[in-house]
Amino acid sequence: MKSVGIEIKNIALSFGSTAVLKDITLTIEPGEFFALLGPSGSGKSTLLRLIAGFNQHQRGELLIDGKDVTGTQPWLRNVGMVFQNYALWPHMTVAQNVAFGLEARKLPPAEIRAKVASALELVDMAGLANRRPGQLSGGQQQRVAIARTLAIEPQVLLLDEPLSNLDAKLRTQTRQELVQLQRRLGITTIFVTHDQEEALTTCHRIAVMDQGVIQQVGSPMDLFDFPVNRFVAQFVGSVNLFAGRFITEGDHLRFESPKLGMLTLPKGLELQSTEMDLAFRPHAVRFVEDSQSQLQDNLALQGIIEDSEFLGEFVRYEVKVGEGLVKADIPHSRGAAPLKIGAQIHLRIPSQELRFVTA
Numbered sequence: 001m002k003s004v005g006i007e008i009k010n011i012a013l014s015f016g017s018t019a020v021l022k023d024i025t026l027t028i029e030p031g032e033f034f035a036l037l038g039p040s041g042s043g044k045s046t047l048l049r050l051i052a053g054f055n056q057h058q059r060g061e062l063l064i065d066g067k068d069v070t071g072t073q074p075w076l077r078n079v080g081m082v083f084q085n086y087a088l089w090p091h092m093t094v095a096q097n098v099a100f101g102l103e104a105r106k107l108p109p110a111e112i113r114a115k116v117a118s119a120l121e122l123v124d125m126a127g128l129a130n131r132r133p134g135q136l137s138g139g140q141q142q143r144v145a146i147a148r149t150l151a152i153e154p155q156v157l158l159l160d161e162p163l164s165n166l167d168a169k170l171r172t173q174t175r176q177e178l179v180q181l182q183r184r185l186g187i188t189t190i191f192v193t194h195d196q197e198e199a200l201t202t203c204h205r206i207a208v209m210d211q212g213v214i215q216q217v218g219s220p221m222d223l224f225d226f227p228v229n230r231f232v233a234q235f236v237g238s239v240n241l242f243a244g245r246f247i248t249e250g251d252h253l254r255f256e257s258p259k260l261g262m263l264t265l266p267k268g269l270e271l272q273s274t275e276m277d278l279a280f281r282p283h284a285v286r287f288v289e290d291s292q293s294q295l296q297d298n299l300a301l302q303g304i305i306e307d308s309e310f311l312g313e314f315v316r317y318e319v320k321v322g323e324g325l326v327k328a329d330i331p332h333s334r335g336a337a338p339l340k341i342g343a344q345i346h347l348r349i350p351s352q353e354l355r356f357v358t359a
């Protein structure tokens with residue numbers, strides 16, 4: 001089946017006086033696995049339901065495969081949605097659940113049987129066709145919900161937090177299955193989640209949403225490496241973030257931070273505006289033994305270890321620097337003892353790991 005693209009242009013949606021989506025513009029490419037990522041209440045599900053046809057926008061345009069679908073009923077959009085709670089009929093078998101949408105479309109019984117069999121095959125559930133949902137694990141129920149949606153052969157697959165009812169181990173396995181299934185089918189897929197790891201590991205591109213506004217769209221690596229603002233920097237991965245004021249002095253850039261004090265930044269950094277925060281990831285921090293080492297092309301800080309947490313591959317330290325706390329993830333080597341609380345240390349952050357983000 002041909003993959004279709006989706007264009008969302010300047011969409012605004014309010015429920016009563018509450019503006020839930022504010023001027024959303026987004027293009028989803030044919031065959032793309034796309035995530036809407038954001039905290040609870042950011043408007044992700046509302047946007048997904050809008051694409052499905054369950055919500056109506058007051059302003060803007062929504063195009064699926066180049067056609068404006070505003071006002072088109074959900075069942076005429078060729079879009080399939082998998083709900084968070086799966087919404088399976090408990091009194092029907094797996095096969096009957098999957099057949100449901102096909103029967104509603106009044107297809108001939110033989111065709112229904114063939115489509116049910118192939119949809120169950122796709123999600124590796126052919127052997128359990130006669131079970132009822134109550135006799136299945138959470139992961140199996142989820143696969144039935146996906147099979148039921150795929151059976152109607154939609155051009156777009158919408159998934160609303162499809163993994164949130166599964167326990168941690170099953171979630172990882174199921175998300176890998178989902179990636180493989182999407183890759184095999186090449187179906188344009190939009191995945192709603194509040195879990196950054198889920199979005200980073202599954203999707204080609206992600207739109208980060210907050211308060212009904214898209215904050216940034218990019219590949220998982222783009223969002224992680226080049227967050228444009230404070231919200232994205234904090235929501236995707238963990239980060240050290242400091243507010244302050246940038247001052248240019250000759251060919252030096254200085255950063256005056258209420259928490260860290262006055263810092264001299266490495267040469268060659270470009271600042272778009274003086275109203276920015278300084279950001280760097282905990283894994284970018286290195287510890288060095290003496291105050292003079294590795295000063296070139298690094299931001300140099302010094303501090304005192306306040307806390308440490310052993311996380312297997314690395315130790316997460318909290319280091320008091322001035323009035324601020326810097327998180328540092330230092331790789332652990334076998335047998336190495338962690339630094340003691342109260343130890344004085346020198347920190348280095350390579351120039352290329354420093355980011356400036358808008359507040």
Ligand SMILES: Nc1ncnc2c1ncn2[C@@H]1O[C@H](COP(=O)(O)OP(=O)(O)OP(=O)(O)O)[C@@H](O)[C@H]1O
Binds near residue numbers: 015041042045046
């Ligand atoms: N039918 C509705 N009527 C009124 N307000 C609504 C309705 N549906 C959603 N909202 C409000 O719109 C806002 C966005 O909700 P939405 O469900 O889209 O957020 P979300 O990002 O998907 O969050 P969650 O992960 O908690 O579902 C919330 O403040 C919610 O209370």
